[in-house]
Amino acid sequence: MKRQSLHDGSEDRLTPLESLELEQVSSCADLVRAMSKTAFGGRQLGRALDVVLAMYRDSGCRVVLTVSGAMTVAKQGTIICDMIDRGLVHAVVATGALIAHGLTESIGRVHYEYSPAMSDEQLFAQGYNRIYDTLEMEANLNDVELLMRDVLDHHQPSDGMWSSAQLCRAIGAQLAVRDEGRGILRSAYEHGVPVFIPALTDSEIGLDMSIWAMRRTADKLRRRNEKPTLEKLLPATPQYNPFRDLQEYAAWVRQVERLGIFTVGGGVPRNWAQQIAPYFDILLDRLGVEESVPRFQYGVRICPEPVHWGGLSGCTYSEGISWGKFAPASEGGMFAEVLADATVAWPLLMKAVFEVLFEDR
Numbered sequence: 001m002k003r004q005s006l007h008d009g010s011e012d013r014l015t016p017l018e019s020l021e022l023e024q025v026s027s028c029a030d031l032v033r034a035m036s037k038t039a040f041g042g043r044q045l046g047r048a049l050d051v052v053l054a055m056y057r058d059s060g061c062r063v064v065l066t067v068s069g070a071m072t073v074a075k076q077g078t079i080i081c082d083m084i085d086r087g088l089v090h091a092v093v094a095t096g097a098l099i100a101h102g103l104t105e106s107i108g109r110v111h112y113e114y115s116p117a118m119s120d121e122q123l124f125a126q127g128y129n130r131i132y133d134t135l136e137m138e139a140n141l142n143d144v145e146l147l148m149r150d151v152l153d154h155h156q157p158s159d160g161m162w163s164s165a166q167l168c169r170a171i172g173a174q175l176a177v178r179d180e181g182r183g184i185l186r187s188a189y190e191h192g193v194p195v196f197i198p199a200l201t202d203s204e205i206g207l208d209m210s211i212w213a214m215r216r217t218a219d220k221l222r223r224r225n226e227k228p229t230l231e232k233l234l235p236a237t238p239q240y241n242p243f244r245d246l247q248e249y250a251a252w253v254r255q256v257e258r259l260g261i262f263t264v265g266g267g268v269p270r271n272w273a274q275q276i277a278p279y280f281d282i283l284l285d286r287l288g289v290e291e292s293v294p295r296f297q298y299g300v301r302i303c304p305e306p307v308h309w310g311g312l313s314g315c316t317y318s319e320g321i322s323w324g325k326f327a328p329a330s331e332g333g334m335f336a337e338v339l340a341d342a343t344v345a346w347p348l349l350m351k352a353v354f355e356v357l358f359e360d361r
Contacts, residue, residue: 071265
């Protein structure tokens with residue numbers, strides 16, 4: 001067997017690690033930067049700060065924020081508001097549930113801590129919906145339905161056909177008028193940031209929209225002295241076309257110089273946002289159109305899901321390069337992946353970003 005040739009890391013120009021000296025830390029930004037010289041999740045978070053700052057300092061880059069999971073119930077929604085209000089997010093792709101639970105805050109309602117002393121049967125009987133360790137009151141969602149009904153009754157698109165982006169703009173406009181609290185859709189409306197919900201029907205507001213259409217049918221039946229039944233009501237559907245979202249997003253992406261993506265969680269929002277480059281690839285190829293194809297130049301992902309489960313939520317940016325979604329490092333691509341609970345890592349990262357970009361001015 002060949003003997004080892006013992007190298008010295010400094011001679012091979014390897015990067016030395018440094019112990020985390022908390023006495024040398026005077027800000028969140030200092031802490032996250034110091035963590036970048038440690039290991040494991042700390043180093044991932046520190047490297048994410050470098051990528052995020054490069055992305056935000058690139059004046060030609062527009063950033064898509066994709067969010068899944070119960071982040072608004074987990075009281076992280078105002079971080080999204082801060083990112084939008086500070087001009088760090090230019091489009092949002094989210095789950096409908098996340099937006100719906102955020103709406104309860106926007107209209108002044110409250111989420112509560114779950115007590116294990118309460119059984120799930122008891123919670124149901126008392127109108128509490130449990131999301132792991134947090135409770136959403138059914139009464140909150142009933143109040144959201146009243147908001148939805150008001151928007152759908154009085155803010156119809158000119159041709160009567162909704163998309164999720166149009167719906168989110170209309171809700172945001174109503175929230176701005178009501179002025180009952182901060183909220184993602186309100187901030188997005190006030191700053192002209194489009195919000196897309198690709199799986200709208202998988203949410204409370206999607207159900208509200210469907211029931212709104214059936215309510216109109218029920219009213220018509222009653223005016224004819226007919227009794228509403230599910231058989232008569234279920235065929236009624238709202239005028240809604242998700243392809244309008246796809247084309248609006250594609251038109252938006254086509255206009256930007258460079259693309260960045262900031263992903264919390266994974267799921268449908270992440271994949272829907274990322275598929276835009278393959279969409280353009282096959283569109284241009286199959287229809288014989290000659291135009292440049294956009295790819296994400298920057299990316300930061302905060303998600304604890306491991307890659308070996310094979311799901312999109314755990315998919316690495318490297319794998320995404322094989323799909324043409326991301327620019328490789330040889331073309332300037334910069335990416336960071338933080339395998340951690342977003343409620344721990346996200347606030348630390350964004351506080352550090354805010355300190356560097358805004359608080360030192």
